[in-house]
Amino acid sequence: MCDTAIICVDDEMPILKVLKEQLQRCFGNKYIYEVAQSAEEAWVVIDELEEEDIKILAIVSDWLMPNVKGDVFLTQVHKRFPEIVTVMLTGQADEAAIERARQQANLYACLHKPWTEEQLQQIISTALNQ
Structure with a gap:
């Protein structure tokens, strides 16, 4: 089983679906791909991965989301x-953000x-190759 993950966060499920599909096409089963529809949901995912000793390598997050940008x-x-x-x-996102x-x-x-x-x-x- 894979022990590294990439998380995608966006309040629009169609965007999350596309991101996950594209990452899977690009990197196959090299990573675990998780999605969350808000920052709050992402923290739940992060905590669960951490409990399972899965290292999060990257987070791709939308800017304009409800509650937490x-x-x-x-x-x-x-x-x-x-x-x-x-x-x-x-x-x-504006340049300041x-x-x-x-x-x-x-x-x-x-x-x-x-x-x-x-x-x-x-x-x-x-x-990831830095």
Whole structure:
């Protein structure tokens, strides 16, 4: 069984479905792929993976979500798990939010909607091979 994971967070299930499918096509069964529809749900997933001793390598999070925006969530993740690669997915994040995420969440990349499977693969591959 695989002991490393990538988590995708977006409040829109169709986007999560596409992200997961693209990651699976790109990386096969090399990783576990988890999805969450909110920052709160993502923390549940993170805690469950941690309990199972599964290392989270990367989190791809939407910016515009109810309750907790992506830059705030990724900053919280970075404070608790500085080794996790953070990628923000956005159709409408302002430059200030992206810059905040760069400064406070060590944002690796910002992927703009609509993205291509090649962009996603390149960002994740590069980030995980550093």
